[in-house]
Amino acid sequence: MDKVNLRQFLCITFLVAIAMKMFLLPVLMMRASGRDSFLAMIFALSADLLLMLVVIIALQLSGEKNVFELLKNAFGSIVSRILLLLVSAFYTFKLFVVLADVRMFFSTSVYSSTMSPIHLLPFIALLVYFAFKPFSASGRLTEIITPLVVVSMLLLCFMTLPEVDFTNILPIAGEGLDKAVNGTYPFALWFGDFTVLLALCGKVKGGGGKLYFGLISAFVGFAFMLLFSTTLFSAYGDMTEVLTYGHNISNMTQYGAGSYKFGRIDLIIYTLWLSAVVLSAGIMTLFICRSTEYTLSSKIGKWVTLGVGVLLFIMSIIFSEMNRVTEFMTTVMWLPAVITQYCFPIICLIAGIINKFKERRKCYDKAEQKA
Amino acid sequence: MERVDELLSKIETPTLYAVSAFSSCGTEGKVIASVDITDAMALRDLIRAINTADKNKLTYDVLENEVLVSLEHKHVTDFSEQMTGLLSGDALVFLDKQKGCMLVNVRKYETRAVAEPPTSGVIKGPREGFIENIKTNLSLIERKLRTEKLSIERLKIGKQTGTDVAIVSITGITDSKVIEEVKQKLESIDIDGVLDAHYVQTFLEPRPYSIFNQIGSCEKPDVAAAKLLEGRVAVLVDGSPIVLTLPFICLEDVQSPEDYYERSTFASLLRVTRIVSLFLGIFLPGFYVALEVYHFSAMPLQLLLTVMNATKGVPFPPLAEILFVMLLFEIIREAGIRMPQAMGLAMSVVGALVLGDTAVKAGFIGSPAVMIVALSAIATYTVPNAAGSSALLRVLFTVIGGLLGIYGLLICGMFLVLYLAGINSYETPYLAPYAPDISRDKQDGLLKTPIVDVVRRPKSVPNVNGTRQKR
Structure with missing residues (x-):
């Protein structure tokens, strides 16, 4: 069966909420906004919550229709195909961002002596495998990994929270809101993840009004992220060394309390968090595969996904200078990210409204004919 | 008698079978049976019963209703059925100038005693185990499930072995779609021989090349009965002490019969x-x-x-x-x-x-x-x-x-x-009841609920009657 149930949908929402924001993002935001990263994070997460609301309404309005059928009934076949293909192309690039995140973290912290694209190969293979499975398999996987992710996040919070002085983030917006704003839009690629949930149009069993619980799920995920990020912002927000010590969170938490007594358990915990990233990336791959199946041909979808995997691997070899990649993402790609991730759900919402209107019109016409 | 000669002519080694002619109540006839896999005493009783019959004329009806009352018998006319019966160890009684023959069960297979299976040892609980004889195994299940709803469908699989296979279920509990699917898969097997339950298992599994079990197996009648009561189907294969049960979830491997006999x-x-x-x-x-x-x-x-x-x-x-x-x-x-x-x-x-x-x-x-x-x-x-x-x-x-x-x-x-x-075993998710989450089935999941609280059958196993007990 190619559907997820409500519980699986809530777990997917939670994991997607936290996935992209764990490894590089907090550090990148700190470089841009310093201690005001806390405010920047709140702005961005609030926008994402609104985005989630739009996505849920679109899912509810879609009924049993998948995303292609939803758009096709409203805007016609050609426009819907173009839209889906463009969004799929964007998600192909966003997958590259995910890979860059993972590569940056694991290559510099763990596998510094070996060629990093090689470590991405199993990750890419897993993403392609996602596309070969029905949604129900992804949903069941989510139910298994969500408790692991929650436990690992709680563990890390408990390990670091007692040692942190949260007053370090004060004063909030001490130098005005400019710094906070500078820490939002350049990182649009790391936000707006809920758009990918539109792949689940017509694929959520027992949805209806209960889909709005997804907002709670997203909020809980964001709360976790904010707590964790604020911990780091408070602990390291005014450290100038963060600009030179590297990009990733691991290089900072190695100085966490107890790391020599108990060992670097945080490395194991980050690896567990990676499962959320894998899941989120897997949903993106599924989106690309299904969009291709809907727009081109059902036979081509899996081959295209395989091609996307190969392309991602080649891109990770070619574009290996991570500083330049990050710069490109934050200076050039932020605008396409904002347009795609925040406009596409609105387009789907409009499509849903048009579909509802057409259905009511049909019912009304039928009733008139009968009369 | 031509019919006997025709039967023997199809057999590669006719000397494995003994033919005994008789004349009783004015009727000529012949009895043919295997030398090795029949009970000599039962065969002797059969021939004595025919020879000492005191009737006007010996017919198959008279044999069925008056002479062979103490022996399991059946009148057959189909040649292949006669051959199958003969090869299985039955005695065939042919009466001259009368159509068909009487198949009489005088089989005797050497079997071992019912004992505790070596791979399913328990400290508390029943210690009976299945053996290689399908009849004994069925009797062990019938002893546990004394209900008129117990359904046993028999098949023969294997061109050279003609292995008896039985599909057991409980009508009113098991979903008929599962039974039909199992039956269809078994009937489609076209193989020369089936020597063990595992031969059949690979045909029943949705992914035969997987390293994971997708069909359950047990060696104890109490386990088989418990699984049948949950709505599963059991498949017994003659010659194998392993009974297959399906649908299957991976948590079943972690369960032990002893769990149900302990606090x-x-x-x-x-x-x-x-x-x-x-x-x-x-x-x-x-x-x-x-x-x-x-x-x-x-x-x-x-x-x-x-x-x-x-x-x-x-x-x-x-x-x-x-x-x-x-x-x-x-x-x-x-x-x-x-x-x-x-x-x-x-x-x-x-x-x-x-x-x-x-x-x-x-x-x-x-x-x-x-x-x-x-x-x-x-x-x-x-x-x-x-x-x-x-x-x-x-x-x-x-x-x-x-x-x-x-x-x-x-x-x-x-x-x-x-x-x-991604694995589904006969519409049952492999990782149930944890993925997808099925709260009701967790009563027998990682943690075991006392039997008094097990009111409903597992939802993950398709069944037509979800109530186990009224409380």
């Missing part, structure tokens, strides 16, 4: 122990190698120093060392099963002490490696039904851990879970 809190503790053991068995060597090669900083300092001292001077890298010890263990295990009993003790000493202890003292391998592999290997045998797949996964995760560290273990683990999440 539920203790049973829950045992199940948790088995799950933890299974995880240790599969992941421990890979995790150890990953820590040693890539993440030694994740170990507490004291433990790290201990491990480093223990592995000082070992010439092999950690991955090679662990794989070598695994290979040693598998050799010892396999040899322990195959070698003659007389040599068993001596070779066990050689294997365990000489190979293990001496290899460590010589510095070829480190003692942590021996301890890790031994612990993981023993841990997998807490779940013996999953031992095969666990052994393969253990090697896979060890290699992955050595090449890619914990990150690789996670990716491989997610591959595994995604694969398992």
